[in-house]
Amino acid sequence: MDQIRDSHLEGDLHLPLCVACGSQYSDEPKEATSNSCKICDDPRQFVPPGGQQWTTLASIQRTHQNKWERDPKNPNLWSIWSEPKFAIGQRAMLLETANGNVLWDLIALLNNSTIEFIKSRGGLKAMVISHPHYYTTYCVWAKAFNCPVYISSDDQRWLCRKDSKTDLTRFIDGPAPAEKTVLPGVTAIKTGGHFPGSLVLHWEHQLFIADTIMTVPSAYTPHPRPPDQTSFAFQWSIPNMIPLAPDDIMTIWRAVRGYDFDTTYGAFNGMTVRDLDMKQRILMSMKTQVRSMGWEKHELLDETV
Numbered sequence: 001m002d003q004i005r006d007s008h009l010e011g012d013l014h015l016p017l018c019v020a021c022g023s024q025y026s027d028e029p030k031e032a033t034s035n036s037c038k039i040c041d042d043p044r045q046f047v048p049p050g051g052q053q054w055t056t057l058a059s060i061q062r063t064h065q066n067k068w069e070r071d072p073k074n075p076n077l078w079s080i081w082s083e084p085k086f087a088i089g090q091r092a093m094l095l096e097t098a099n100g101n102v103l104w105d106l107i108a109l110l111n112n113s114t115i116e117f118i119k120s121r122g123g124l125k126a127m128v129i130s131h132p133h134y135y136t137t138y139c140v141w142a143k144a145f146n147c148p149v150y151i152s153s154d155d156q157r158w159l160c161r162k163d164s165k166t167d168l169t170r171f172i173d174g175p176a177p178a179e180k181t182v183l184p185g186v187t188a189i190k191t192g193g194h195f196p197g198s199l200v201l202h203w204e205h206q207l208f209i210a211d212t213i214m215t216v217p218s219a220y221t222p223h224p225r226p227p228d229q230t231s232f233a234f235q236w237s238i239p240n241m242i243p244l245a246p247d248d249i250m251t252i253w254r255a256v257r258g259y260d261f262d263t264t265y266g267a268f269n270g271m272t273v274r275d276l277d278m279k280q281r282i283l284m285s286m287k288t289q290v291r292s293m294g295w296e297k298h299e300l301l302d303e304t305v
Contacts, residue, residue, distance in 0.1 A: 002061055002065065002111040002112050002113050003058065003061050003111065003112065004061070004110065004111060004112050004115065004140075004144070005112055006115075006144065008143070009140060009143060009144060012024075012057060012137070012139065012140045012143070013056060013057045013058040013061070014056050014057075014058055015056065015057070015161070016054045016056070017054065017055050017056050017057055017059075017060070017108060017137070018037040018039065018040060018052070018053075018054065018087070019048075019053040019054060019055050019087065020037065020040050020045070020046070020047065020048050020052070020053070020087060021037060021039045021040050021045060021087050021088060021133060021136075022086060022087030022088060022107070022108035022136040022137070023037055023039045023135060023136060023160045024057065024108070024136060024137045024139070024140070024160060024161055025037075025160045025161055026160070026161035026162065035052065036052060037052060037160075038158070038160065039132060039133065039158065039160065040052065043237060043240065043242070044133075044194070044195075044236065044237040044238075044239075044240065044242075045133065045237075045239065045240075046239055046240065057108070057109070057110070057137060057140065060082075060086055060108065060109050061109070061111050063084075064082050064083065064084060064086055064109050065082070065083055065109075065111070065113075066080055066081065066082050066083075066107070066109055066110075066111060066113065066114045067080070067081060067082075067083055068080045068081075068094070068114075068117060071272075073263075073274065074206070076095065076096040076097070077093065077094070077095055077096070077206075078093065078094040078096075078121070079091045079092075079093055079269060080092045080093070080094060080107065080114070081107060081269055082107050082108070082109045086107075086108055086109060087108055087136070088133060088134075089268060090105060090107060090133075090134055090210070090267045090268060091105070091107065091267065091268060091269055092104065092105050092106050092107050093105060093208060093265060094118065094121065095186065095203055096121060096122065097183055097184075097185060097186055097203065098184075098185070099125070099183045099184045099185065099186075100122070100124075100125030100126070100183055101118070101121060101122050101123060101124050101125055102124070102125060102126050102127070102128060102182060102183060102186050102201075102203075103118075103124050103126075103127040103128070103141070104127075104128055104130075104201050104208045104210075104265075105128075105129055105130050105134045105208075105210055105267070106127065106129050106134050106135070106136050106137070106138055106141060107134075107136065108136040108137050109137075110137060110140050110141055110144060115144055115145075118145065119145075123145055123147075124145040124147040125147055125183055126147055126148055126149070126150060126182050126183060126186075127141060127142065127145075127147060127148070127149040127150065128149075128150045128151075128182055128188050128199065128201055129149060129150070129151050129199075130198060130199045130200070130201075130208075130210035130211075130212055130267075131152075131155065131194055131195045131197070131198045131199065131210065131211075131212065132155050132158035132159075132195060133211075134210070135151070135158065135159060135160065138151075138169075139161055139162070139163045142168040142169075143163070143168070146168075147168065148168050148169070148170045149168055149169055149170065150170045150171075150172055150180065150182060150188055151169065151170075151171065151172065151197070151199075152171065152172050152190055152195075152196070152197020152198070152199060153171035153172060153173045153197065154175075154190075154192075154195070154196040154197030155195050155196060155197040155198075156169075156171060158195075172188055172190055172197070172199070174190070175190075175192070175196075176190045176191050176192030176193075176196070176197070176198075176251050176252075176255055177189070177190060177191065177192075177251060177254050177255035178190040178255075179255075182201075185203060185204065186201065186202075186203045187201070187202045187203070187259075188200075188201055189201070189202060189255050189256060189259070190255065191212055191213075191251065191252040191255040191256065192248060192251050192252065192255075193212060193234060193236070193244050193248045193249070193251065193252050194211065194212050194235065194236060194238075194244075198210075198212040199212065200212050200213065200255075200256065202256075202259050202261065205260055205261050205262050205263065206261055206262075206263045206264075206265065207256065207259065207261040207263070207264050207265070207278070208264075208265045209232075209264050209265065209266055209267075210266070210267045211235070211238050211266065211267040212252070213232045213234065213252065213256075213264070213266075213282065214232060214233045214234065214235055214238055214266070214267075215231070215232060215264065215266035215267075215271040215273060216230060216231065216232060216233050216285075218230050218231060219231035219232065219273045219281075220273070228284065228288050229284075230284070230285040230288050230289070231273060231281040231282070231284075231285050232264075232281070232282055232285040232286075233285070233289065234248070234249045234252060234285075234286065234289055236248075243289065243293065246290045246293065246295045246298045246300060249286050249289065249290060249300060250286075250298070250299065250300045252286070253282075253283065253286055253300060253303060256279075256282065257279070257283075257303070257305075259279075260279070261278055261279065262274060262275060262276050262278050263278065264278060264282075279305050280305045283303060283304075283305055286300055287300060287301055287303075
């Protein structure tokens with residue numbers, strides 16, 4: 001068993017962990033409940049057919065393991081994920097920057113080998129989490145690496161636990177579009193949309209989009225691509241397939257249009273797209289979705305790169 005060997009994290013290993021979304025709850029009676037998870041009860045997510053189920057970090061340390069892989073094009077970037085899949089199944093990404101390391105997004109499982117791997121790469125200066133579905137065990141990660149974790153102030157009501165003794169949470173304020181320099185050259189960009197405070201991250205011509213901007217199968221259509229071929233979708237709920245309104249999509253565009261990037265990294269393994277025309281592909285995808293919803297005169301359709 002690859003259990004964390006750190007006495008001050010021992011209590012974190014046995015707190016309730018939602019099997020469906022990976023959210024960890026505090027041990028306060030008002031938070032730890034066997035009946036519901038506020039993340040899964042929200043219309044953006046769902047309770048599985050078998051009903052609400054709970055586990056603990058200690059339990060999944062016995063049944064799961066984390067793996068990591070260096071990006072084939074960028075030696076300073078790693079994907080980290082759990083096998084077998086747990087909860088939503090997203091990946092975290094480790095950015096090794098000249099000013100320290102940043103962890104983008106989060107997975108629920110943290111174990112000793114993962115801590116040792118990240119510390120062998122220089123540890124963490126900061127963590128940035130795109131939206132509440134990936135908050136998971138953020139308190140454990142923040143304490144393990146003694147680093148701040150950045151989230152949007154708009155979404156703090158979705159935090160399922162807090163640690164008043166070691167509060168390393170840092171809030172990104174202001175309505176979308178807004179931005180926060182996490183480290184020199186690393187910028188968290190508040191786009192809104194999926195959640196009011198949904199974030200993307202920009203670093204060295206790369207845009208880490210999670211599912212704030214959802215990569216779709218046609219993103220991988222080879223060149224020459226058919227006209228109006230989409231690469232991304234913009235959803236209020238991904239699993240329940242509820243699209244964003246055109247004005248929300250426009251806010252996302254305003255948030256990212258001032259940045260240059262040729263690569264996007266989506267929420268899951270395999271969701272990496274590289275193209276010198278990446279910004280154009282995002283805008284075209286937005287226009288296709290807006291037109292498909294019947295908005296033939298929306299201001300977004302006049303935007304250009």
